[in-house]
Amino acid sequence: MGAQPRGKVRPLRVVLDTNIVLSSLLFRSGSMSWLSEAWQSGEFVPLVSRDCVVELVRVLAYPKFNLTEMEQKAVLGAYLPFTETVHITDPKLTTLPKCRDIDDVKFLVLAHVGKADCLVSGDRDLLELATFTKFRILSPEEFRDRFVSS
Secondary structure (H helix, E strand, O other): OOOOOOOOOOOEEEEEOHHHHHHHHHOOOOOOHHHHHHHHOOOEEEEEOHHHHHHHHHHHOOHHHOOOHHHHHHHHHOOHHHOEEOOOOOOOOOOOOOOOOHHHHHHHHHHHHOOOOEEEOOOHHHHOOHHHOOOEEEOHHHHHHHHOOO
């Protein structure tokens, strides 16, 4: 789309797996609270796809979280307005490395199609693929240390 105006830097494009998003939003005093502050302040743009949002909505309704419908909407409201939606036309890209957990493939596809700078996950199945993708796959701690202001 042309060159960026002088002084304007493209925000980092980041895919966050569902567990990372939940940890940041549901456990506000936990070890991931810095993450929601970073996306809300514009330090990076979280990318989402339809499949990722469907999973997030489904998981928020789990009885173990004991969230009312209103609380679930509030959690989504603290995340989705800050995201960029990427439309996935081929959810089974063959150019990506094979992932042991089929449920994690959607994050790899999203990162690839969305031209993400990195995918942030604590999932070992995804982290083990870090050397096989064009985008970085980082643990939350690695992401914070490399990219997020303190």
